[in-house]
Amino acid sequence: MSRKDKNIQITEEEKMVNGQLVTELTAKKSKLGQVIADQDKFIAVLPSGERFNVKTENEALDLLIRDFHLHRG
Template sequence: MSKKEKNIEISENLKKVQGKEVIELTLKNKVLGTIAQENGKFIAQLPSEEEFRVNSKNEAMGILIREFHLHSSN
């Protein structure tokens, strides 16, 4: 039996944090984390403040989504 595909809607919100523009990813009212650009790299920051430095925005988004699903109770 195959699993039914489940679509989720993740929002990107542009915010200023400590004078820097960051992208905040949210799912409904839950914050998945933020993405900032620094020196040509992207920094994905989880709500726990753990950071991952990657080469692209898509990689950063993937990390935040993956970590959210890994730790969600669904």
Template sequence: MSKKDKNIQITEREKMVDGKLISELVTARGDVIGTVLENEARFKAVLPEGEDFVLPTREEAYGCILREYHLHHG
């Protein structure tokens, strides 16, 4: 028996905190699944549990957050 695919809607919400632009990835229910911060020439992906990853591009930071979300909530 195969699993049925689940589609979830993720949106990006940007806000300024202490003069820095922060992007949050949010589900349709309003749950924040991760935050992306610009850190000099790199980007930091921060998960809700507090774990963080430093990556070279914003797209890779988004991908990291989405992979972790699907790994634990898929």
């Protein structure tokens, strides 16, 4: 038997918080996390508060989506 694919719509919202650009990702009513631009790097913040330093914004977004699919998706 094959599994049916689930399509999940992810919303990306950018805003300024304390002078830093913050991108929040949400899926339906679940918060996937935040990406914070910090000089020449980015910080991916999971809803649990765990933080990861990465080099690119795409890497941070991928990390948040991967965590969502592994633990809550």
